[in-house]
Amino acid sequence: MPQISLHSPLGPLTLSEEDGAIIALDWGWGRDQTETVLLKSARDWLHAWFDKPDGVFPLPLAPEGTPYQKKVWAALLKIPVGKVRTYGELAADIGGSARSVGQSVGRNPIPILIPCHRVVAAHSLGGYSGDGGPDDKLWLLEFEGAWPVLNA
Known part of the structure; x- marks a missing residue:
């Protein structure tokens, strides 16, 4: 599963992607770093959001749950x-x-x-x-x- 990490005001965060959608955001630095177009876009959006919190995340999300x-x-x-x-x-x-x-x-x-x-x-x-x-x-x-x- 591709992952990308970023520095944030809350510490390191790691985004995970599966089948073209974000499926997780975890605290900490991920072991594997794979820059997909989606993960880079999500990282860029989060960097911008941490500069100015505005808007709804515009990329696909697919949380697993009931x-x-x-x-x-x-x-x-x-x-x-x-x-x-x-x-x-x-x-x-x-x-x-x-x-x-x-x-x-x-x-x-x-x-x-x-x-x-x-x-x-x-x-x-x-x-x-x-x-x-x-x-x-x-x-x-x-x-x-x-x-x-x-x-x-």
Whole structure:
């Protein structure tokens, strides 16, 4: 599986591609580096995004998961930069419970590109699966201008 790594404000990140789509974004530097057109484009988009967080990732994404997880991840893509939603709000929109949404958000294999950091608990930041945990989530939300304002 082709992979490419990049330096970011959150540390090294590695993108993985399969069948012409991004399937994973992981913290850390990947062992193998294969520059495909898609991976180079994704890396360039991330570099630009880390300069100015704007827009929705424009390249193909193919996260592997259950139909419900994919439904949750599709909802995450609709949360604009600088905004947040709660697990409960998402559950009310797509069905399920705040807990089932939280579990699906926590299993997102393509963080940042599928912006799981934009989902918070009703009265707290909530968790984050990135290498730095909630500190990375807080950094991303502050970077996007969404924290501590919370959509005010």
